[in-house]
Amino acid sequence: MAEFVELTVTGMKCGGCEANVKSKLGAIDGVLSVTASSKEKKVGVDYDAAKTDLAAIEAAIAEAGFSVE
Template identity: 65%
Template sequence: MTESVTLTVAGMKCGGCESNVTNKLMTVEGVLSVQASAKDNEVSVEYNAEKTDLNAITEAITDAGFSVE
């Protein structure tokens, strides 16, 4: 089952930050697409809920050096 979530992410300042978050999230099994916006401080993720969950997504963002609010 495909689900999507939009999270508020603190600390993204530029396109490089967007790329770091996107690349980290795309390594999570089940993540289908990512759209990160430093301008809006948001990350939208489409994922297969049978393969991953919100905790894994949040952990990947934290591992990339950012915080989820």
């Protein structure tokens, strides 16, 4: 079942940061789409809850070098 989560992410400062987050999240099996805005400090993720979960999404953002609030 598809779910959507919007997270507040700190540390993104530019389009390169947004692309990094999108790339890390896009590599997770079950992530359907990702939006990222450094200006708004938001990351939106559509994902298949049967294949991945919020913990994996947050871990990937941390691995990219950013913090989820």
